[in-house]
Amino acid sequence: MKILVCVSKAPDTTTKIKFTDDGSQLDSNGVQYIMNPYDEWYALVRALELKEAVGSGSVTILNVGPAANDTVIRKGLAIGADNAVRINAEANSAMFIAKQVADYAKNEGFDVIFAGKESIDQNRSEVAAMIAEYLDLPFISYASHMEMNANTATIKRDIEGGVEVVEVETPFVVSAAKGLAEQRIPNMRGIMMAKRKPLNVVEAVDFEDLVVPVHYELPPEKSDVKLIDPENMDELVRLLHEEAKVI
Amino acid sequence: MVLVFAENQKGIFKKAAFEAVTYGYKTAQALGTDCIALTLGTVQDAGALGKYGASKVYNIADTKLDAFDSSVYTAAIAGAVEQTGAKVVIMSHTSTGRSLLGRLAVRLNAGSVPGANSIPQTDGGFKVKRSVYSGKAFTDYEVKSDIKLISVMGNSLQPEENGSAVEAEAMEVSLPEPKVKVKEVSRADGRVPLPEAELVVSAGRGMKGPENWEIIETLANELGATTACSRPVADVGWRPHHEHVGQTGIAIRPNLYIAVGISGAIQHLAGVNNSKTIVVINKDPEAPFFKAADYGVVADLFDVVPRLTESIKKFKAES
Numbered sequence: 369m370k371i372l373v374c375v376s377k378a379p380d381t382t383t384k385i386k387f388t389d390d391g392s393q394l395d396s397n398g399v400q401y402i403m404n405p406y407d408e409w410y411a412l413v414r415a416l417e418l419k420e421a422v423g424s425g426s427v428t429i430l431n432v433g434p435a436a437n438d439t440v441i442r443k444g445l446a447i448g449a450d451n452a453v454r455i456n457a458e459a460n461s462a463m464f465i466a467k468q469v470a471d472y473a474k475n476e477g478f479d480v481i482f483a484g485k486e487s488i489d490q491n492r493s494e495v496a497a498m499i500a501e502y503l504d505l506p507f508i509s510y511a512s513h514m515e516m517n518a519n520t521a522t523i524k525r526d527i528e529g530g531v532e533v534v535e536v537e538t539p540f541v542v543s544a545a546k547g548l549a550e551q552r553i554p555n556m557r558g559i560m561m562a563k564r565k566p567l568n569v570v571e572a573v574d575f576e577d578l579v580v581p582v583h584y585e586l587p588p589e590k591s592d593v594k595l596i597d598p599e600n601m602d603e604l605v606r607l608l609h610e611e612a613k614v615i
Numbered sequence: 616m617v618l619v620f621a622e623n624q625k626g627i628f629k630k631a632a633f634e635a636v637t638y639g640y641k642t643a644q645a646l647g648t649d650c651i652a653l654t655l656g657t658v659q660d661a662g663a664l665g666k667y668g669a670s671k672v673y674n675i676a677d678t679k680l681d682a683f684d685s686s687v688y689t690a691a692i693a694g695a696v697e698q699t700g701a702k703v704v705i706m707s708h709t710s711t712g713r714s715l716l717g718r719l720a721v722r723l724n725a726g727s728v729p730g731a732n733s734i735p736q737t738d739g740g741f742k743v744k745r746s747v748y749s750g751k752a753f754t755d756y757e758v759k760s761d762i763k764l765i766s767v768m769g770n771s772l773q774p775e776e777n778g779s780a781v782e783a784e785a786m787e788v789s790l791p792e793p794k795v796k797v798k799e800v801s802r803a804d805g806r807v808p809l810p811e812a813e814l815v816v817s818a819g820r821g822m823k824g825p826e827n828w829e830i831i832e833t834l835a836n837e838l839g840a841t842t843a844c845s846r847p848v849a850d851v852g853w854r855p856h857h858e859h860v861g862q863t864g865i866a867i868r869p870n871l872y873i874a875v876g877i878s879g880a881i882q883h884l885a886g887v888n889n890s891k892t893i894v895v896i897n898k899d900p901e902a903p904f905f906k907a908a909d910y911g912v913v914a915d916l917f918d919v920v921p922r923l924t925e926s927i928k929k930f931k932a933e934s
Contacts, residue, residue: 381862381882385751405863462727463720488749488862492729497685497717506794507685509714512856522798526857527710529808532683533799540794546863547856578760579726582742585753587888593895593905598914601926604894607910609930612892614871615814615838 369425369516371415372476373449374469374483374495375407377433377440381488387584394489394584403440406484406544408447413549415482416448418516425479426450430472432457432465438567445562446554452565457572460580462490466498467575474503479538480521485510485545490581493543500541508534512547617643617650618701619669620692622711624802626658630811631707633667633774638767639705640668640777641734646703653695654783655688656680665781667774673699673786680790682797683711687790689718694788696723696762703735708766709810716766725762732771732868732889735763749862749885769810770868809860812841815869817860817887819845821876821897821916825853830920831875837927843867845877861886876916879904896920 379385380400388395402408412429419425429444431437432455441452455468473481481503486493493509500507512531513524519538524531526545554562596604608615619639621632636652643650652669654661661672675691692715696704704719706712708730720727728743732753736742741763742755802808809815816835822828825848835842842858849859860867862882872890876897877883884907887893895908898915905911912919 379748381749381885382880383748384881385748387752462717466717466721490747491749491866492717493713494717494720494727494729497714498721500685501689501718501721504686507714507718508795509685510710525710527800527802528810529806529857530800530802532797532801535796535798536794546859577726578720578724579728579756579758581747581754582757583755584747586751587753590907590909593908593911595911595913598912598919598922601912601919601923602929604910604912604923605926605930608871608892608894609934612871612909614892615927615930 369419369422369479370477371419371425371427372473372478372481373407373412373415373427373429373444374481374499375412375429375431375440375444376404376487377401377431377437378404378487378489381405385586387586391583391585401440403443404484404487406486408444409551410544410546410548411482411484412444412447412449413552414514414544415480417549418480421516428453430455430469432459432468432572434458441567442562443554445565445567446558447552448558450565452567453570454567455570455572461577462492462494463498464575464577466495466502468572469495469499470502471573472570473499481505481539481541483541483543485543496541496543503541506536506540508536508540508542510545511542512545514542514548616648616699616701617646617703617705618696618699619650619652620704620706621652621654621664622707622709623654623656623658626656628658628660628664630774631709631769632664634769634772635705635707635767636664636667636669637772637774637777638734642703642705645734645737651699651701653692653786655691661783662780665778666776668777669781670778672781672783674783675786675788677790679793682793684793684795685714685718687793688715689722690790691788692719693722695786698786698788702761703763703765705765705767708768712766716764720764723762723764724760725764726758726760727764728756728758729766730768731765732768735765746866746889750866750887750889751885768868770813770870806841809841809843809858809865809867812867813870814838814840815843815867815871816840816873816875817843817845817877818848818875819877820847822848822853827917828854830917830924834873834920834924834927837924837931840873845883874904875920877904878902879907
């Protein structure tokens, strides 16, 4: 089984987000970057498990980004991916990323292409669907459970207030949600081996963005919390009704 | 022309569809054009979408659309865009909408804005505001393409009646065979799903164990609220994963979010701080959540939650 896992880099979940003074971009001073959790914890690990279950094949991780992303890519190799590809570009839109991935993947014959359900920075949840459309493949989003039987996958996907169970034949694109796998921590042997695994750098194809983020801002500061006497919950209910007008 | 894809569940239109049509109507007003709605598969009472501002409602009644396959849905919507000449396409930011937006963007060579939380600014360009960094910030996306796609975040506007029901018209689009076989769809009955919920009662580690959740359930039932939880309690299995709100769970924006025994780590706040009103109940006055709260109660949750339930009961009896 030949599997591709698309991974992105995102600020660590504990990051206090701030922007440059003109609001044009993230102020990356002091920001720690990690592999996007949905890509690492769920997509990559389930891909490795599927390969291990079959006993043959390969898991390739792919990132669209600058050389600074190699640290994140090496972590993916340490967790167990066989090889890596970095498409050398600063990506500004989901479609740019999808275009690069699709262009690389179109002649590679991947059986399954994984991505996380969204990145925790832009939260667009678009890249996997776009790759599927570029490659004219079926797309299953928000997979929280996935079994393979030869070329047929049975996937549970999260929908509002429930789950949908679908069947699809390879090749297809799937986006990973919580529950698809359990996070793996790389061990020392994995970290050592990762240094020797191939990381190919590929130049990007031209693409003009159709949509760009132009200005970032933080939400308005909350005014001070109004503390309510614990003995007087009638007062809280009154405020929720009369002041906040939410009940 | 603004085209709204109004999604249904088993043929029935829900709040997400009414929000999307309302959003489409307001966008069309801003652009000085008409709003039309598109419905897919076997549906009931599609013409009622006219009440939310759709001047025409089209239905593609092909049974291939009764189960969800993103390829088939994309072909249907792209076909409707072609036939109507629509320049702005709107859908709900649901599991369906989010699975389609990217596909459609590539198919139509259109810029897309996922999860918009206000209507587009159309004076000088086309900009749409959305949340980023899992709710920690906002950004304006500028769309430069001829056709523009938007999915609308739940609860970002209220459905409004802006017209009257119309007669739905049939539309024909040739569709590919589905490649995704839907075997089963199961939804928990009763409660409103979290992303749509206007009232949410959420609890965390302060509950001490899963056996203590009854007071939370009772409060939620009394309010007609949906229950949620923090990541640690979902991770240890006290509560189901689909209740987990936060940066790596679901991001929600209800009118009222009551957080019980949740300290308010930055990752949790990210998923809930777009809520209109936040109430925090915690015995630790230093809990970071109080900084993000509108109303706070510093007390033992096991004392105060049942008392809050009683007060709600009294309020409902009196009003």
